[in-house]
Amino acid sequence: MDLLSMLHAFFTKFSELINTTLVYSTALIFGALGGIYSERSGVVNIGIEGLMVSGAFASAVGAYYAEEANMGIWSPWIGLLCALLFALIFALIHAVATISFKANQVISGVVINFLAAGVTLYLVKVLFNGAGQTETLNDVFSKWEIPLLSKIPYIGYALFTAYPTTYIALILVFVTWYVLFKTPFGLRLRAVGEHPSAADTVGVKVKRVRYIAVLISGLFGGLGGATITLTTTSAFSHNTISGQGFIAMAAMIFGKWHPFGALGAAVFFGMAQALNNFMRLFDFSKDIPQEFLYMLPYVLTILVLAGAVGRAKAPSALGEPYDPGKR
Amino acid sequence: MNKVARIFTSESAVNPLVAIVLGLLFGALVMLAGGYNPIAAYGALFSRILGSPYDIGESIRAITPLILTGLSVAFAFRTGLFNIGAEGQFVMGMTGATFIGVKIHGLPWIIHAPLAVIVGALVGGLWGAIAGYLKAKRGVNEVITTIMLNWISLFLSNYIVNTFLLEPKQQRSYMIQDSASLSIGWLSDAMNHARIHWGTLVAILAAVVFYLILWKTKQGYELRAVGHNIDAAKYAGMNVNRNIVKAMFISGIFAGLAGVFEVLGVFHYQVVAAGTPGYGFDGIAVSLLGANNPIGVVLGSVLFGGLSYGSAGMSFGADVPPEIIRIVIGSVIFFVATQGIVKWVLIPFYGKRKKERAS
Numbered sequence: 230m231d232l233l234s235m236l237h238a239f240f241t242k243f244s245e246l247i248n249t250t251l252v253y254s255t256a257l258i259f260g261a262l263g264g265i266y267s268e269r270s271g272v273v274n275i276g277i278e279g280l281m282v283s284g285a286f287a288s289a290v291g292a293y294y295a296e297e298a299n300m301g302i303w304s305p306w307i308g309l310l311c312a313l314l315f316a317l318i319f320a321l322i323h324a325v326a327t328i329s330f331k332a333n334q335v336i337s338g339v340v341i342n343f344l345a346a347g348v349t350l351y352l353v354k355v356l357f358n359g360a361g362q363t364e365t366l367n368d369v370f371s372k373w374e375i376p377l378l379s380k381i382p383y384i385g386y387a388l389f390t391a392y393p394t395t396y397i398a399l400i401l402v403f404v405t406w407y408v409l410f411k412t413p414f415g416l417r418l419r420a421v422g423e424h425p426s427a428a429d430t431v432g433v434k435v436k437r438v439r440y441i442a443v444l445i446s447g448l449f450g451g452l453g454g455a456t457i458t459l460t461t462t463s464a465f466s467h468n469t470i471s472g473q474g475f476i477a478m479a480a481m482i483f484g485k486w487h488p489f490g491a492l493g494a495a496v497f498f499g500m501a502q503a504l505n506n507f508m509r510l511f512d513f514s515k516d517i518p519q520e521f522l523y524m525l526p527y528v529l530t531i532l533v534l535a536g537a538v539g540r541a542k543a544p545s546a547l548g549e550p551y552d553p554g555k556r
Numbered sequence: 557m558n559k560v561a562r563i564f565t566s567e568s569a570v571n572p573l574v575a576i577v578l579g580l581l582f583g584a585l586v587m588l589a590g591g592y593n594p595i596a597a598y599g600a601l602f603s604r605i606l607g608s609p610y611d612i613g614e615s616i617r618a619i620t621p622l623i624l625t626g627l628s629v630a631f632a633f634r635t636g637l638f639n640i641g642a643e644g645q646f647v648m649g650m651t652g653a654t655f656i657g658v659k660i661h662g663l664p665w666i667i668h669a670p671l672a673v674i675v676g677a678l679v680g681g682l683w684g685a686i687a688g689y690l691k692a693k694r695g696v697n698e699v700i701t702t703i704m705l706n707w708i709s710l711f712l713s714n715y716i717v718n719t720f721l722l723e724p725k726q727q728r729s730y731m732i733q734d735s736a737s738l739s740i741g742w743l744s745d746a747m748n749h750a751r752i753h754w755g756t757l758v759a760i761l762a763a764v765v766f767y768l769i770l771w772k773t774k775q776g777y778e779l780r781a782v783g784h785n786i787d788a789a790k791y792a793g794m795n796v797n798r799n800i801v802k803a804m805f806i807s808g809i810f811a812g813l814a815g816v817f818e819v820l821g822v823f824h825y826q827v828v829a830a831g832t833p834g835y836g837f838d839g840i841a842v843s844l845l846g847a848n849n850p851i852g853v854v855l856g857s858v859l860f861g862g863l864s865y866g867s868a869g870m871s872f873g874a875d876v877p878p879e880i881i882r883i884v885i886g887s888v889i890f891f892v893a894t895q896g897i898v899k900w901v902l903i904p905f906y907g908k909r910k911k912e913r914a915s
Binding site for chain 1: 586590591638640690694696697699700701703704705707708711712714715718719830831837840841844877879880881882883885886887889890893894895896897
């Protein structure tokens with residue numbers, strides 16, 4: 230094999246790796262962005278996993294009934310909408326518990342995860358005659374090829390042939406950055422997370438801002454879950470979202486509660502997952518037990534948090550319920 | 557007697573009880589909405605829990621690991637840490653016990669079984685200590701590390717079982733040697749082969765040890781001081797970092813023991829698993845319901861273990877999806893965590909009493 234064809238083979242594989250990385254990263258980007266809204270406003274959100282589970286479930290069910298109603302290519306979009314609404318309910322529970330009733334935010338998050346798993350599996354059995362998973366969807370998102378750009382050799386396939394959800398995620402990264410750092414609302418949201426009583430003094434409605442932030446995180450969590458069912462799995466069962474929400478949370482922390490940081494971290498974790506498939510193409514990696522490849526993203530998270538990138542600084546008032554009477 | 561009365565103040569006993577009732581009511585509503593009969597469902601549930609000697613024994617089996625993981629989470633809570641990693645510590649404890657149970661031959665029971673228990677507990681403890689170390693030395697939030705360690709433990713133990721312990725053509729390890737078994741044969745036979753084991757006794761003892769460590773030793777005082785106010789503890793000359801590692805180590809031992817007894821007392825082998833077993837997460841619920849005190853944890857375990865075991869009866873007895881029990885448990889924790897809601901529900905009762913007194 231001459232050099233040119235070897236290079237060709239390598240770059241083809243590499244652009245496949247990037248393409249797969251983006252597929253795996255999308256849900257993590259949504260989850261991490263959702264976490265950023267909530268935590269920047271001072272509300273810990275361990276419930277991202279549960280929000281993603283509820284979104285994955287609702288999107289599978291919504292898209293299924295839309296298919297039944299002959300909605301054709303619109304059905305995944307309807308699934309997406311259902312995911313937003315259903316995840317919003319769970320986010321509302323978290324908001325009511327933590328903001329109005331001052332429940333421990335970590336515990337409330339655990340409850341969200343618990344409830345989401347129970348409610349969705351229960352509803353799957355109710356709706357699908359006792360089956361353990363939803364019917365498989367026929368109409369899910371297919372990859373979009375961006376005109377012209379997708380024709381660029383290697384890069385075109387790597388970056389410009391992707392599911393619509395990936396593009397939505399990337400756009401929302403910029404939107405989130407703009408909202409958080411360039412708008413009055415973003416300033417209030419961050420102020421509420423850093424120093425709620427100071428924000429209150431200057432007239433910011435602390436509880437209202439936190440409610441909005443937690444509800445937004447619900448929307449993002451729902452999108453993240455829906456992404457998984459509507460692009461890769463085409464159905465919802467108990468293991469559709471296995472730990473993705475927790476990795477998204479790690480991506481948020483790794484990315485230092487900043488949208489671009491979270492994007493980078495999500496792509497990093499997505500690549501760690503994509504590498505599982507990619508590495509098998511090489512001879513040297515055949516000796517590495519599969520289990521260690523599965524472990525990779527989690528080990529990397531710990532190593533990274535333990536020092537490789539320096540300490541992450543959480544919003545100051547994270548985890549503290551706001552109590553106007555307290556000094 | 558006073559002490560018992562103090563633990564069951566109206567605050568600590570009434571709130572969880574009301575939360576349980578609200579949780580069961582909420583579950584009933586969900587069942588009604590799904591077109592099921594909640595009375596038949598709860599009937600099937602409770603008859604499954606107490607229906608026969610076998611069911612009683614199996615309920616006890618389901619309750620045992622929850623006591624230990626509940627104590628694990630509660631212990632960390634008392635020292636100001638949030639241990640979401642009981643799940644991983646459970647898995648590592650299980651793996652340690654399986655390894656000793658399978659690989660070591662020819663020891664008498666009196667040595668082999670305790671050795672397997674101790675090794676499993678230590679492995680669980682060390683797994684917990686990793687998170688403690690990272691928190692103490694590197695300032696990494698233990699919530700994140702323990703979540704990550706849960707996943708790592710799953711794959712690591714799968715690797716160990718696959719590589720060193722696998723029975724050919726099976727998705728599980730070899731059976732452990734009889735000399736490592738902690739089953740109680742005669743009691744098991746008396747209860748129609750319900751899987752009764754010595755771990756239940758150890759779990760009860762562990763609750764006592766939990767109490768003794770925290771409230772009767774100098775070390776426990778330090779641990780609680782760090783939990784209450786880290787700065788004050790530091791000012792008083794306590795080594796906060798060492799206490800954090802110790803607390804996570806002890807917490808991990810409790811969770812590890814839970815895994816140990818699942819292998820040595822219940823299954824006698826370890827499977828190559830697709831996911832973690834969930835006892836660690838249920839432990840969070842149990843410790844919360846039990847207000848992080850040992851008696852509360854035991855009572856909370858009885859409730860959740862009973863409900864979880866009984867839920868299988870609902871699908872056979874009343875054709876209701878057993879997942880409903882997760883909804884009930886989730887909403888019970890929710891009502892405990894948001895005590896405001898429970899108090900709000902109780903207002904009419906308190907109001908009434910006041911009125912009566914006034915008239």
